[in-house]
Amino acid sequence: MSVHTLQIDGVECAAGQDQTLLEVARENGIAIPTLCHLDGLCDVGACRLCVVEVAGSTKLLPACTTTVAEGMAVTTTSERLEDYRRTIVEMLFVERNHVCAVCVANNHCELQSRAEELGLTHFELLNINPKLDIDASHERFAIDHNRCIMCTRCVRVCDEIEGAHTWDVMGRGLDARVVTDLGTPWGESPTCTSCGKCVQVCPTGALFEKGRPVASTKALRPFLPYLKAREGMQP
Amino acid sequence: MTEAEVVAPVAAPAAAHRSRRMTGPSVTGPVRVTAAVCQAAGCLSAQSDRVFANVTDRLISDGVTDVAVKRVGCLGLCAAGPLVEIPETGALFRQVDPDAINSLVTYLQTAKAGDASPEREPFFTRQHKIVLENCGRIDPESIEEYLAAGGYRALRKAVTELTPQQVIDEVTRSGLRGRGGAGYPAGLKWATVAKQIATTKYVVCNADEGDPGAFMDRSVLESDPHRVLEGMAIAAYAVGAQHGYVYCRAEYPLAVQRLKAAIHRAEKAGYLGAAIAGSPFAFHVELRLGAGAFVCGEETALLASIQGGRGTPVPRPPYPAASGLWHQPTLINNVESYANVPVIMRRGGDWYAAIGVGKSKGTKVFALAGRIVNSGLIEVPMGTPLREVIFDIGGGIPFGGTFKAVQTGGPSGGCLPEQLLDMSLDYESLVAAGSIMGSGGMVVMDDTSCMVEVARYFMDFCREESCGKCVPCRVGTTQMYLLLTAITEGRGTLADLAALEKLGDMVRSTSLCGLGQSAPNPVFSTLRYFRHEYVEHIETGVCSAGVCPMAAGAVS
Numbered sequence: 001m002s003v004h005t006l007q008i009d010g011v012e013c014a015a016g017q018d019q020t021l022l023e024v025a026r027e028n029g030i031a032i033p034t035l036c037h038l039d040g041l042c043d044v045g046a047c048r049l050c051v052v053e054v055a056g057s058t059k060l061l062p063a064c065t066t067t068v069a070e071g072m073a074v075t076t077t078s079e080r081l082e083d084y085r086r087t088i089v090e091m092l093f094v095e096r097n098h099v100c101a102v103c104v105a106n107n108h109c110e111l112q113s114r115a116e117e118l119g120l121t122h123f124e125l126l127n128i129n130p131k132l133d134i135d136a137s138h139e140r141f142a143i144d145h146n147r148c149i150m151c152t153r154c155v156r157v158c159d160e161i162e163g164a165h166t167w168d169v170m171g172r173g174l175d176a177r178v179v180t181d182l183g184t185p186w187g188e189s190p191t192c193t194s195c196g197k198c199v200q201v202c203p204t205g206a207l208f209e210k211g212r213p214v215a216s217t218k219a220l221r222p223f224l225p226y227l228k229a230r231e232g233m234q235p
Numbered sequence: 236m237t238e239a240e241v242v243a244p245v246a247a248p249a250a251a252h253r254s255r256r257m258t259g260p261s262v263t264g265p266v267r268v269t270a271a272v273c274q275a276a277g278c279l280s281a282q283s284d285r286v287f288a289n290v291t292d293r294l295i296s297d298g299v300t301d302v303a304v305k306r307v308g309c310l311g312l313c314a315a316g317p318l319v320e321i322p323e324t325g326a327l328f329r330q331v332d333p334d335a336i337n338s339l340v341t342y343l344q345t346a347k348a349g350d351a352s353p354e355r356e357p358f359f360t361r362q363h364k365i366v367l368e369n370c371g372r373i374d375p376e377s378i379e380e381y382l383a384a385g386g387y388r389a390l391r392k393a394v395t396e397l398t399p400q401q402v403i404d405e406v407t408r409s410g411l412r413g414r415g416g417a418g419y420p421a422g423l424k425w426a427t428v429a430k431q432i433a434t435t436k437y438v439v440c441n442a443d444e445g446d447p448g449a450f451m452d453r454s455v456l457e458s459d460p461h462r463v464l465e466g467m468a469i470a471a472y473a474v475g476a477q478h479g480y481v482y483c484r485a486e487y488p489l490a491v492q493r494l495k496a497a498i499h500r501a502e503k504a505g506y507l508g509a510a511i512a513g514s515p516f517a518f519h520v521e522l523r524l525g526a527g528a529f530v531c532g533e534e535t536a537l538l539a540s541i542q543g544g545r546g547t548p549v550p551r552p553p554y555p556a557a558s559g560l561w562h563q564p565t566l567i568n569n570v571e572s573y574a575n576v577p578v579i580m581r582r583g584g585d586w587y588a589a590i591g592v593g594k595s596k597g598t599k600v601f602a603l604a605g606r607i608v609n610s611g612l613i614e615v616p617m618g619t620p621l622r623e624v625i626f627d628i629g630g631g632i633p634f635g636g637t638f639k640a641v642q643t644g645g646p647s648g649g650c651l652p653e654q655l656l657d658m659s660l661d662y663e664s665l666v667a668a669g670s671i672m673g674s675g676g677m678v679v680m681d682d683t684s685c686m687v688e689v690a691r692y693f694m695d696f697c698r699e700e701s702c703g704k705c706v707p708c709r710v711g712t713t714q715m716y717l718l719l720t721a722i723t724e725g726r727g728t729l730a731d732l733a734a735l736e737k738l739g740d741m742v743r744s745t746s747l748c749g750l751g752q753s754a755p756n757p758v759f760s761t762l763r764y765f766r767h768e769y770v771e772h773i774e775t776g777v778c779s780a781g782v783c784p785m786a787a788g789a790v791s
Contacts, residue, residue, distance in 0.1 A: 045550040046704050048745045059752075060744050065550040087741050091710035124734070126717050128710075150703065169545060169703070172528070174713055176703030 006072035021063040021074060022050055032076050033085060033114050035092075035203055036151035037064045041160055047151060049085050049114065052076045060084075086118045087125075094125045095174070096132065097146035098204070105205030106215035111149060112204075128174070135180075137187030140210055141199050145177055148206035154178055154198035166192040267301040268346045270339070273318045273371065275309035275457045276450075276489050277611075283317035285333035290319075293340050302343045308458020310371035312358060313611035320371065323348040325355065357627045358609045363590065365598045366574045367614045370458035375493050378500040381461040387506045389580035390465050394472050394514040402473040403429060406576065408584030410596030415441055415532075415569030416644065416673045417749075418595075418662040424566065427556040428474040431564035436476035438467050438518075439560065439567040441537060442483035442490070445529040446645025447696065448604040449676030452570035454612050455600070456483065456490035459574070460497035464520060466573030468507060469580060471518040474566050479518060482537050484525040495522060529646075529700035533748045534567045536702065547702045548748035569674065571600055592618025595661035595672075603629050605678040606636060615660070622656040625679060636681035640765070644673025646693045646700075647753035649760025650686060669760040671753070685782035686765035687772055691719040693757035697750065708751030711742035715758060725785035727773045736762065 002017050008025050015024040020043065025032050036047040043064040051060040055073035063076070075081075092098070092111060100106045132145035155167040155178060166189055170179040181189045199207045208217050272278075272287040291304045310318040315329035319339060324346050328339050364370075373380035381387070393402050407422025428436060440463060444452040456463060467479050481498075483491055498520050501507040509517045523541050530536045531546040538559050540546035559565025575597060579587045588596045595617035601624065603610055608630030615624060625631065625641060632638050640650040649670030651658070658664050662672050680689065698712040715738050721727045739755030746752045762769065772778055778785055 044704070045747060046706070048705050048707055048747065051745050062550055062747075067552075084741050084745050087738075088706050088745065091706050091714070094714075095706075095710045125710075125714050128713065149706075150709070169547075171703065172530075173698060173701040173703045173709055176709065 004068050004070045004072075006068055006070070006074065008074045009076050015068040017068070019068050021052060021061070021066045021068060021072075024068055025063060025074075025076060030076055032063050033117060034064060035110060035114060035149065036153065038153050038157075038201055041153060041156045041201075044152060044156070047088065047149070049088055051081065051084065053078060053081065082118065085114075086120050089115050089118055089120050090123055090125055092149045093120075094123055094127045094129070096148065097129050102214055103147065103205040104208045104212050104214060104217040105147075105202075108215070108218050109205060110203035130174075132177075135186050136210065137185040138189075138192070138194070138210075139187065140194060141186070141196065141207065142210055143178070143186065143207050144205065146206075147204045148178060149204055150176055150178070151203055152178065153201040153203065154207060157197045157201045162193060162195050162197050164191050164193050164195075167198060262303050263300045265301060266303045268321050268323045268343060268348065269303040269305060270343055271305055271307040271310075271320045271322055271371065273308070273310045273316060273320075274306040274375070275313075275370075275454055276487075277309070277313035278316035278318055279489070281316045281330075282333050283331075286317050286319065286331050286336065289333050289336055290339065290343075293336060294343070297340070297344070299344055306374050306376070307372060308370045308375045309367075309454040309612055311362075311367070311612045312609055314609055321346060321352075322372070324350040324352045326350075326352040327355070356630075358611075358613070358630065361623065361628050362614050363598050363616050364614050365578050365587075365590075366455060366462075366571055366600050367458075367612065368578070369462065370454065370612075373459065375458050375460060376496055378461060378497070378504055381459070382504075385581065386461055386577070387465055387501075387504075387512075389577040390468050390472075390506060391512040393469050393580055394512050394516045399429060399473045399475060402469060402580070405584045406473070406579060409575075409579045409587035410584075410591070410594070411572065411575055411579060411587065412595065412662065413568060414571035414575070414599070414674065416647065416671060418672060421568065421572055424556060424568070425470060425473050427554075428476075428564050428566040431557060433564050435478070435561075435563045436474055437560045437563060437565040438471045438474065438476045438479040439538065439541070439555075439565055440467055440479070440481040440573055441532060441534065441567055441569045442481055442487075442494075443525045443532040443537060444487075444570070444674060445484065445532050445700075446647075446674055446676045448602065448642070448678040449645060449674050450602045450604075451600040451612065451675045453487050453490050454602075455570055455574050456487065456494055460490075460494045461501060462574045462577055463494075463570055464497055464501050464507060466576035467520065468511065468518050469576050470566055470568065470573065472511075472516050474564075476566065477517055477519065479520040480523050480541050480560075481520060482523045482525060482531070482541055484527070484531075486527065491522065491524065498522065528702070529696075530702045530748070530750050533750055535748065537567070538565065545702075547704045548750075550747060571675070590616050592616075592659060592661050594663060599660065599672070599675055601660075601675045601677050603677050603679065605642075606632050606681040606683070607679040608633050617661045618659045620656070621651065621658050621660055624660065624677070625656070629679065632679070632681045636683065638679070639682050639684055640680045640686060640689075642670075642678040642680065642689065642757070643676065644671035644756075645676050646696050647671055647749065647756055648673045648676075649756050650680075650689060650764065651760070652764040655764075669763055670756070683780055683782070685723075685778050685780035686761045686768045687719065687723055687778070688780075688782045690758045690761045691716065691723055694719055694754070697754035701750065701754075705745075705747035705751060707742045707745045708747065708754065711738055711746070712751070712754050714738055715742070715755065719758070722769060722772050723778070723783040723785065725772070725776045725783075727769075729770070729773055731773070732762065732766075732769055 045062040045065040050063040053075040136142040158167045159165040319328040411421040412418040536546045536548040555565040694716040
């Protein structure tokens with residue numbers, strides 16, 4: 001395997017040829033905000049929070065899916081990028097109903113953490129706030145679509161780690177939803193193994209264990225040894 | 236199939252075949268004149284199939300035996316359909332009523348080759364047909380007619396006389412650029428796929444034409460499907476692919492039907508499948524239908540859809556040329572790009588490169604729609620001035636209206652105002668003007684169109700068609716749509732214009748695929764050229780085109 005050297009925010013970094021910019025940045029202590037990324041799962045480049053500037057490219061590139069190249073010069077933080085990232089988080093907040101005070105994930109929510117880190121203090125965008133369903137048909141778990149940010153971590157962990165592929169995405173645009181078994185209620189899903197991995201990888205309070213009071217869900221990722229959860233990036 | 240059958244696909248059509256399909260049932264002896272009846276979607280919707288049947292019956296009952304009646308593809312002037320052309324004399328009958336064919340039949344009874352006919356208007360004389368050379372001339376369901384028009388000769392030459400590298404060189408020399416919109420050099424893309432080391436490679440044809448007002452690919456597929464297959468086969472030979480897919484939207488049932496038939500006939504004739512034209516080269520083509528998603532025109536989403544997955548884009552790189560269908564190198568081009576290839580191989584890259592202007596070589600097919608007299612399909616050399624296309628060829632604005640704008644490139648393109656009418660139609664000029672070449676749709680608007688409403692319409696389209704995978708496109712297009720709606724309903728403020736620009740910049744810069752990255756273009760181009768209309772809506776509460784819902788309120 002050949003090794004590349006590149007510059008991230010002026011820091012010289014060494015990287016294996018198949019590593020992504022995100023991996024290399026984090027190895028070198030450079031923080032790039034993410035939401036859809038989770039170590040141990042395939043990257044999809046969906047949330048766009050990790051977009052970075054690469055010298056010589058007119059487009060912004062997502063750090064999670066861009067592999068390193070020799071001599072790359074990457075900028076991970078700039079006023080423009082911060083601005084875009086703040087807007088992305090704001091878009092997620094206004095897209096559905098995110099009221100932290102009544103959420104099981106309060107204080108353990110990655111969306112909330114990103115908003116704090118990026119200094120999102122108020123909303124300028126229009127609130128869309130549709131009234132979405134809650135599927136509480138499963139014996140132990142429930143999904144509140146109002147809090148889902150469509151990161152698809154649940155879809156990927158169910159497919160890639162558990163191998164059940166119970167979750168997938170249905171609908172498009174604002175109507176896109178994560179669904180179990182082509183839209184079957186979760187409790188009736190014949191493929192769900194009730195392993196709970198989806199609940200544990202959910203960055204917000206969308207997927208949660210029943211019977212938990214507000215602000216009590218703490219992601220249990222250390223119990224998933226397949227996922228190399230990184231302390232520093234947990235909320 | 237025996238060796239002999241494989242080696243000798245008919246170069247000239249067999250006489251037995253020709254008699255029925257190529258002349259129609261009314262003919263017994265030599266043909267004096269031909270009535271070519273358009274059977275593409277536009278004319279069919281105006282009952283051109285009944286025109287064909289009625290003319291045939293009438294000729295038989297009148298005992299006329301030397302007039303051939305044949306089905307042909309698109310004659311171009313869709314606005315005047317059903318169209319019947321008499322190629323021997325150059326006469327064109329328009330808006331032929333299937334129940335009133337007397338004048339046509341009378342003409343057919345006496346007409347002969349060389350008869351003087353009225354001079355054709357600029358719509359026909361100003362065009363330069365390369366991709367459309369067979370459209371309206373041959374029966375799209377007859378491989379014999381395609382062969383008789385020189386079809387599959389280029390493929391035969393390529394696989395028997397040329398090396399793959401020579402084919403790529405010819406395409407590179409032609410300067411052909413992707414006709415799907417982005418204008419990526421075709422030769423470079425082909426060379427990239429050819430250089431990949433893999434045992435399996437794929438060639439994919441993007442026929443998921445989804446721009447509102449665009450019907451170029453549809454007409455090519457409906458009128459000359461073999462041409463696209465031949466282009467694909469030549470491409471497959473050049474890059475070393477064995478399998479091909481045509482991804483066609485299901486909303487084009489006629490194109491699908493003709494394509495299916497064409498694949499079947501080309502396989503039977505030995506131009507697709509194993510041992511093409513007697514060479515060791517094999518290439519199999521399959522058809523895949525889209526399920527009504529605009530985003531599946533984006534190449535990575537299209538490939539996901541072919542594989543049976545959800546049609547959502549994935550970040551590039553890796554580009555399909557390196558890792559496409561089932562992670563194998565995949566060449567993906569648009570219908571019109573492939574349709575150019577047989578001519579390039581037949582007449583040479585240098586000949587092709589001599590047409591056009593600057594870095595935009597060859598011709599481009601445009602679909603004229605909207606407020607224009609001659610709605611239809613045209614093909615002009617790259618670099619033709621916009622004014623010539625709209626006023627000389629297109630015939631200008633109907634009902635004495637005033638030209639306001641032309642929308643090119645669909646939801647990813649922009650609206651060009653009157654002061655740009657003299658610009659040259661080529662990739663670079665269009666981008667500089669804030670639009671794109673796109674696939675070739677041109678929607679002409681007059682003063683009854685409100686440009687804010689147009690921007691809102693396209694944003695609504697993008698919002699609906701966003702796959703929902705990435706946040707900027709999923710939420711950003713909706714946010715922009717809400718702002719535009721507020722302006723059209725008289726609730727807008729000047730601060731909304733700044734917000735639109737800020738959001739647009741963010742959506743363009745951070746979206747995952749081309750759909751999101753180009754979704755703000757109609758807003759940017761209307762803000763650039765028609766800002767006064769936005770300001771008028773906001774400051775005076777009036778929509779002078781009388782389109783927006785606020786207009787009524789403002790008047791009362």
